[in-house]
Amino acid sequence: MDDPRALRAGALRESGPSFEEIAKKYKMSPDQIARYRASNMTGEAYFRTLSAEDQRKLLGPAKWLAWKEGKFGFEQLVKNTYSSVWGEGKGVASLKDLLGEQDANYYLRLAQNGLAKMNLNAEELIKFASLDLRPLTNKEIGKVTSFVAERGFNDNLLEKAGGRLTGLEWEGNTIRGSNMMGTGVVHYLRHVIAGNEWPAGTTLEEYYDSISQVVQDKQTKVFISRYSGELQVGFTREAGKYAGTKSSGLFFIEFRLSTGSLVTANQAKIFDDIINAVERSDLKWIKK
Numbered sequence: 001m002d003d004p005r006a007l008r009a010g011a012l013r014e015s016g017p018s019f020e021e022i023a024k025k026y027k028m029s030p031d032q033i034a035r036y037r038a039s040n041m042t043g044e045a046y047f048r049t050l051s052a053e054d055q056r057k058l059l060g061p062a063k064w065l066a067w068k069e070g071k072f073g074f075e076q077l078v079k080n081t082y083s084s085v086w087g088e089g090k091g092v093a094s095l096k097d098l099l100g101e102q103d104a105n106y107y108l109r110l111a112q113n114g115l116a117k118m119n120l121n122a123e124e125l126i127k128f129a130s131l132d133l134r135p136l137t138n139k140e141i142g143k144v145t146s147f148v149a150e151r152g153f154n155d156n157l158l159e160k161a162g163g164r165l166t167g168l169e170w171e172g173n174t175i176r177g178s179n180m181m182g183t184g185v186v187h188y189l190r191h192v193i194a195g196n197e198w199p200a201g202t203t204l205e206e207y208y209d210s211i212s213q214v215v216q217d218k219q220t221k222v223f224i225s226r227y228s229g230e231l232q233v234g235f236t237r238e239a240g241k242y243a244g245t246k247s248s249g250l251f252f253i254e255f256r257l258s259t260g261s262l263v264t265a266n267q268a269k270i271f272d273d274i275i276n277a278v279e280r281s282d283l284k285w286i287k288k
Contacts (some may be wrong), residue, residue: 017078017090019043025092026058044074052132052282061131062107063095068130068282070229072098122147126257129224130231132284141222141287148233149212153184154261165189184208187265196246197267210242211265214251222287228279231257239267 022043023033047055056064059077066072079093095104113120114128122143129136129144136144158180166177168189175181175189188207192198198207214220220237235253243249247267252274256263275283 017043017075019046021078021090022047022058028058047074056131061111061133062104063098065110065127065131066095066099066103066107068226068229069127069231071103123257123260126224126231126233129284129286130226130282136286144233144286145216145220145222145235148235148255148262149215151255151261152208152211153182153187153265154259155182155184157183157259157261159183159186161186161189164194168193183261183263187262191266191268192244195266195268196244198242198244198247200244202244207265211253211262214242215253220251220287221285223283223285225283226281227254227256227277232263233257236271243267 019042022028041049047058050058052064058064059067067074076098077093078090079097081089081091083089095107098104099107110120110124110128111131111133114124114131115133117137120128120140125136125140125144159182161175161177161179161181163177165175165179165186168175170181170185170189181189185204188204192202192207198210202210214237215235217237220235223234223236225232225234233255235251235255237251239247239249239251242251244267248269248271249267250271251265251267252269252271253265254263255261274280
């Protein structure tokens with residue numbers, strides 16, 4: 001016969017923490033509780049309706065960032081406990097419980113050192129900026145922009161050419177839409193050669209150089225956001241001398257932290273359309 005205690009524990013693991021448990025643990029206000037009960041949401045669904053600021057207040061910066069990066073699932077926030085005196089129960093999982101000591105210390109150090117303005121590297125600064133706990137200093141922003149400019153596109157990462165590039169000549173070959181090519185090369189061909197967003201005759205090297213210069217330009221605006229959950233740094237500035245016949249008039253450059261490389265550099269789209277895309281969330285300006 002199955003052990004009833006084991007069955008109940010299994011059910012708890014599958015269902016995750018209830019809203020009432022979360023509300024009690026994190027001292028949610030009566031108004032927040034009323035909003036939940038009126039909408040009849042699960043605890044997780046309600047939590048996801050909160051602003052990033054409110055989510056951080058509930059979880060704490062280090063745990064929130066680890067959760068946003070997919071290091072653990074929402075259902076893991078509450079752990080099952082057992083006492084020989086009190087029997088089965090639930091407790092709040094610590095960051096160490098969730099990640100192990102080494103990774104927990106990393107996220108705690110990131111939050112604490114960032115607040116103390118201690119020496120974070122560029123990748124850490126990008127993560128810290130996503131917490132929106134304080135503005136980055138000019139020196140820190142410079143560290144981020146220099147890092148992105150140095151990394152640029154990674155042409156070891158391949159991308160399908162796509163129909164727009166079919167029939168173009170590149171390095172003595174005719175491109176097919178199914179061809180896999182370096183990401184930077186694909187964006188060059190798409191936006192410079194096929195799209196005429198840069199001046200006629202712009203070479204691949206000049207395309208890369210224009211990106212580096214714009215990223216590091218003091219007039220360039222910089223923001224942090226998540227696109228389909230991926231943490232990214234974006235840059236926008238007037239195209240100026242780099243504008244081609246079909247430029248939108250603005251540069252839009254974006255760097256993805258998980259791949260350590262640019263994911264786009266174009267002058268094709270209206271900036272508001274990009275910023276307001278449904279896939280984008282948690283946008284924060286770090287330099288306007």
